[in-house]
Amino acid sequence: MDISLTAEFAEILFTHTPTDKERDAARRGIQDFLASTLPVFYGSLPDEGKQAVLDSFPAVKSVENTALRLGYLSHALDYDDYHAAFRGHPSTVILSSLFALSFALGRYRVDDFLDAYIIGVEVAGRLGRAIGTRHYGMGLHSTATLGPIAATAACCRWLKLSREQTQIALGLAATQSSGLRAQFGSATKPLHSGFAARSAVNSVQLAMANFPGQESGVLESFLNVFGYHAEQPRQLLADWAMPWRIIEPGLEFKRYPTCGGTHSAAEAAFVLRQRCVELGVDDFYTAITRIEVSFPPGADTAPNICCPVDGVQARFSLEYVIVDALVNGHLALKHYTAIPVDSTLRSFAARVKRCPDFSAPADELDPDRRFHRVTLFLSDGQQISHCVTRQETAAIYTDVEEKLALSLTLLPPSIAEQFSATITLDSSEELEQLASLLCS
Incomplete structure (x- = not known):
């Protein structure tokens, strides 16, 4: 050297x-x-x-x-x-x-x-x-x-x-x-x-x-x-x-008061929320039986808290951010401060499963290629999915x-x-x- x-x-x-x-x-x-x-x-x-x-x-x-x-x-x-x-x-x-x-x-x-x-x-x-x-x-x-x-x-x-x-x-x-x-x-x-x-x-x-x-x-x-x-x-x-x-x-x-490693997942959830509305879903809690989120291996290194108890921990929870985006259509700053999380949202977040996509290169090799694919499994048997990349998220003004x-x-x-x-x-x-x- x-x-x-x-x-x-x-x-x-x-x-x-x-x-x-x-x-x-x-x-x-x-x-x-x-x-x-x-x-x-x-x-x-x-x-x-x-x-x-x-x-x-x-x-x-x-x-x-x-x-x-x-x-x-x-x-x-x-x-x-x-x-x-x-x-x-x-x-x-x-x-x-x-x-x-x-x-x-x-x-x-x-x-x-x-x-x-x-x-x-x-x-x-x-x-x-x-x-x-x-x-x-x-x-x-x-x-x-x-x-x-x-x-x-x-x-x-x-x-x-x-x-x-x-x-x-x-x-x-x-x-x-x-x-x-x-x-x-x-x-x-x-x-x-x-x-x-x-x-x-x-x-x-x-x-x-x-x-x-x-x-x-x-x-x-x-x-x-x-x-x-x-x-x-x-x-x-x-x-x-x-x-x-x-x-x-x-x-x-x-744009959101959460870990940057959650933002693509939130963007995907916003799109899926609109699709649910178009399908006539008016109660997300009963219509969605489970949720999967996939990403390159290691892309959840920072947002690694699955069951947050307060808004500070929720900033680093893929699960909580996804369901908050789905249910409320936005991520409010006041929800991610030092106050307890919404207990109903927290229960809903337990339906989210992390599914690393091992066909994608590891996140540490190129974080710019990170993506989040969120898939909703509906009670009527339908599945709807949307993927957003980190690059797409960063490009939004x-x-x-x-x-x-x-x-x-x-x-x-x-x-x-x-x-x-x-x-x-x-x-x-x-x-x-x-x-x-x-x-x-």
Whole structure:
């Protein structure tokens, strides 16, 4: 493995400047970040971990605790953006780190801020490719493990660290990397994002204070240890900004407040709901005797909770999401918070059987080829089925402005008005106001 990889990587973070096209995409990402953060931030929706994060960790006001708090709150609803190459949620970690540092240091040059965010997304996507196909499947949560490095890269760009400081900061972030998928379905899953953002801030602060660390070899070691022999280190460097990863494949914005691994199944269920209506079905509970959902082997690695007890667990339940989509025709945000699940839906979900399709390639080999085929078995003997691919789901446009507008309706009008005045981020003054609202 090339021992100069860390140095080359630190250098390339400063060699490309995004254009207005990428900055506009970044503004859209920040709007989605706000849409996902504000309902929990202001207590408009119940969340089991919010009070502990707000009351305990920030007891001592610090930039690190601000980053942790924002990281948790922005991922608490699991409604924030996703990046396919990263196989995780980049903006929650990157923006939480950047906003915390921006506010603490009083730095508000909006183009520099947007460029740093774009660099962070670029690094996130590249890390996802460089780590290879086994990292996630081995039980690691990419948002938590790769997120600290991506966010640290963004912060190094934002603060214009020297190459040597950047190398040390990246190594410090890599050595703090941790996060297990075993925590999915609990408040610790979004806390991973907070930990990652805090790690990024700490790494940059230590490097700026000239704390000693290895300048080379750490990223190489990280990929070697956590790639499980599937790593591709040169993916970190090849063809930067051709195009930028915030453009292609781009950030994926969620339409539903559930694990992204359930969305194709939900889309299939919506289609089947309409077909049932056309068949004259008016009582889904009696008309449907059982349901099967098929997918490539391993495609249910993330949504692995079969019998959820609350809305947080239900986000990761294929069974519950499918029957909620069938019965209600939508997935309401309030149904996937820290409240008990609907007992009738939970009983109905017990009729859903997972049937991996072993004729399809394993999900870890190419998650972009994932699909969900939902089949309903009706009491009159009929079977109706529909298949939706991940690519089809990702291609559906998400109106982020509408998503943010709906979140703002959940806030007190005076607070919503203050945020509404900042969301275009056309000036450094708007960035300063937004950072103050989120961090003070």
